[in-house]
Amino acid sequence: MQLQTISVKELRNNMPKIIKALQKGANYTLIYRSKPVAKIEPVSSSYEGLKKLLELGPSFHFRSKKSSVELVREVRG
Amino acid sequence: MKILLDSSVFISFLNDADILHNKTTALFRTLLQDKEVIVITPVLVFLEVAHILHKQINDFDEASVLTIFEKYEKIDLTFSLALEIIPFLKKINLKTSDAIFIAVAKLTKATLITWDKKLEKEAKKFIDVQTPKTFLTTTLLE
Numbered sequence: 001m002q003l004q005t006i007s008v009k010e011l012r013n014n015m016p017k018i019i020k021a022l023q024k025g026a027n028y029t030l031i032y033r034s035k036p037v038a039k040i041e042p043v044s045s046s047y048e049g050l051k052k053l054l055e056l057g058p059s060f061h062f063r064s065k066k067s068s069v070e071l072v073r074e075v076r077g
Numbered sequence: 078m079k080i081l082l083d084s085s086v087f088i089s090f091l092n093d094a095d096i097l098h099n100k101t102t103a104l105f106r107t108l109l110q111d112k113e114v115i116v117i118t119p120v121l122v123f124l125e126v127a128h129i130l131h132k133q134i135n136d137f138d139e140a141s142v143l144t145i146f147e148k149y150e151k152i153d154l155t156f157s158l159a160l161e162i163i164p165f166l167k168k169i170n171l172k173t174s175d176a177i178f179i180a181v182a183k184l185t186k187a188t189l190i191t192w193d194k195k196l197e198k199e200a201k202k203f204i205d206v207q208t209p210k211t212f213l214t215t216t217l218l219e
Contacts, residue, residue, distance in 0.1 A: 046116040049148030050109045053090070054102075060142065061093050062133040068089035068097060069193045075128045076084075076174045 005029045005036070078216075079150075081117045081182045083191035084125040086209055091130065097192055097209070104190075104209040107217050114217075117187045118149040121174060152181050171199050179203055188212070 006028045011018060018028070018040075028040040064071060089097040090105060108114055123146040130137045152158070154177075165180035166173065175196050182189040182204045189206040191197055200206040207216070 046114060046149055047109065047112060049116060049145050050105055052145045052148060053087075054105055054109065056091075056141075056145070059138075060130070060134070061091055062130070063094035064092050064133060065094065067192075068085045068092055068095050068101075071088050071092070071129050071133075072084045072125060072193065075125050075132075077172060 005031050006040070007031045011040075078113055079115045079117050079185060079187035080212070081119070081178065081185070081187040081189050082122065083178060083189065083193060083196065084122050084129075085192040086190055087122065087126045088129055089192055089209075091126075092133075100210050100213070101192075104213045104217075107213055111217060116149045117152060117181070117185050118146055119152040119178065119181050120154055121177060122146075123151075125174075152185065158184075165203070169199060169203065171196065175199070182206075188216075 004026065006018070008030065011028075011030065018026075022028075022040065022042045026042070029036045030038040030040055066074075086101055086104070089095045089101040092098060095101075108116070123143070126146075127137075127139050127142060130142065131139070158181075161184055162177055162180040165183065166176050169176040169179055171179070178189060178191075178196070179200045181187075182200070187204075189196075189200050189204055190209055190212050191200070191206065192208060197206050197208065
């Protein structure tokens with residue numbers, strides 16, 4: 001997805017459209033008084049997933065003497 | 078960069094006694110800092126992980142695990158995707174599920190990350206494939 005520049009006024013006037021574009025992966029450089037001041041980019045969905053995974057409580061963890069590959073092979077066949 | 082994490086990676090993280098548990102945890106912690114990486118998850122990965130957790134954990138709550146997998150870029154096994162995968166099946170000398178992972182990685186231009194040496198060896202003929210350890214040291218921390 002291409003990086004686009006956007007002014008504060010454009011951001012204010014087109015917020016719903018810009019949010020939709022961000023959700024589709026667009027990135028923006030925010031221009032204020034003719035100078036770039038910020039980058040606007042979508043929150044990585046992978047980031048959210050990894051964060052949740054790392055925060056999983058002990059009830060989702062287990063201890064098995066079998067290796068991960070062995071456990072996967074058992075269900076994969 | 079897109080990566081497809083094999084079920085063995087998720088399971089080694091969830092199995093605290095796994096010899097590879099610490100290396101996988103290090104991978105996930107590093108991935109969390111890298112906003113360029115997109116994790117691709119075929120629905121088969123979720124099913125395999127859920128199946129193993131059902132066997133290993135009493136009163137396993139699949140709804141909670143589903144919320145994690147929902148966040149990744151999911152690849153649903155649809156009829157149209159199956160039609161794209163079929164040509165790969167005859168070329169890949171592995172079982173159907175293994176071949177699906179390789180084909181999905183190929184179709185999505187993702188690097189396959191797996192602890193499974195057998196899968197890694199066959200996948201190398203078709204796609205970029207690495208273990209979490211090599212991916213961490215040669216790609217993420219280079």
